[in-house]
Amino acid sequence: MADLSLNEVLILITALVSILAFRNYELMDKLVLNPYSISRRQEYWRFVTSGFVHADFGHLFVNMFTLYSFGNMMEQIYNQISPGNGALLYLLLYIGGIIVSDLPTFFKHRNQFSYNSLGASGGVSSVLFAAILFAPTQSLYIFAILPIPAIVYGFLFTGYSIYMSKRSMSNINHDAHLYGALYGVIITIIIYPKVLMIFTNQILHWGGGL
Numbered sequence: 478m479a480d481l482s483l484n485e486v487l488i489l490i491t492a493l494v495s496i497l498a499f500r501n502y503e504l505m506d507k508l509v510l511n512p513y514s515i516s517r518r519q520e521y522w523r524f525v526t527s528g529f530v531h532a533d534f535g536h537l538f539v540n541m542f543t544l545y546s547f548g549n550m551m552e553q554i555y556n557q558i559s560p561g562n563g564a565l566l567y568l569l570l571y572i573g574g575i576i577v578s579d580l581p582t583f584f585k586h587r588n589q590f591s592y593n594s595l596g597a598s599g600g601v602s603s604v605l606f607a608a609i610l611f612a613p614t615q616s617l618y619i620f621a622i623l624p625i626p627a628i629v630y631g632f633l634f635t636g637y638s639i640y641m642s643k644r645s646m647s648n649i650n651h652d653a654h655l656y657g658a659l660y661g662v663i664i665t666i667i668i669y670p671k672v673l674m675i676f677t678n679q680i681l682h683w684g685g686g687l
Contacts, residue, residue, distance in 0.1 A: 483564050484548035487571065488541050491597060495531040505530055509593045510579055516587040524583075528575035528597040540597045543634065544571075546617050547608035547627070554611055558669050570664060574603025577660045578653035599653035603661030605631055610665050610672045614683045628680075631658070 481489070498505040510527035514520045531537040551570065556563030578599025586592040608615075609631045616624040625633070635654060665672055 482549050482552055483567055484544065484552050484571075488544055488548070491529045491531075492537060492541060494529040495537045498530045499533070505595075509595045510582065511593050512583045512585075512587040513590045513592065515583060524576045524579050525572060527579060527595050528572070528600050530595045531597070532595060536596060540601045543605055544597070544601050548604050550612070551604050551608050555668075566668060569668075570603050570607055570661060571600040573600075573664065574657040574660050575600040575653075578602070578656035581656055582652060594653075596653065599657030599660070602634070602654045602657030603664070605634060606658040606661040607665040610662065610676045612679070613676055614679050 494508070498508060508523065508526040508530045510523050511520070515523055531540065548567075548571070552563060552567045555566040555570075559566055575597060576599075579594075582594055605627075609627045613626065613628040615627045617627060617630050618624050635658060
């Protein structure tokens with residue numbers, strides 16, 4: 478694993494834990510976000526571990542594909558703007574996104590014993606929207622064929638999350654996409670304020686603009 482980036486290590490760990498938990502309901506129960514258990518039993522680890530389990534292979538694939546597509550770029554950027562601290566900044570972005578995006582769900586459902594949610598959605602959205610700030614016009618190739626600019630993918634990803642949040646009856650925390658995206662934008666601007674200029678210049682010059 479020495480040649481893997483931190484982002485790739487996180488993806489492998491998430492995939493392994495998620496797959497193990499698919500059929501191990503006891504493990505799943507210990508890792509998911511259960512606001513009641515956090516509130517009444519102080520099981521605070523769930524804010525983090527809930528980001529390492531997923532509902533099914535489709536849920537896992539979408540999140541890890543997005544994380545792989547943008548996470549390595551963000552890790553490299555952080556290494557460039559803060560040599561020696563890049564890994565810590567990336568963890569602040571990704572793990573911080575998982576935790577912060579779970580807080581609204583925690584406060585909303587902390588008195589509901591049976592409520593659970595799971596998924597890396599908040600952290601993935603944080604990474605995605607941080608990457609959009611640095612490279613909004615960079616293309617992501619879906620299935621290695623269809624090019625989609627990062628900012629367009631971000632809007633599609635968010636729109637899908639809003640739609641699924643309104644209709645889903647599962648315990649996938651789609652709302653976390655929105656809060657994670659907001660966190661990713663804010664923390665990135667705090668870490669590197671010049672990113673606003675980078676974003677604006679690329680949008681203005683997109684497609685040969687002024």
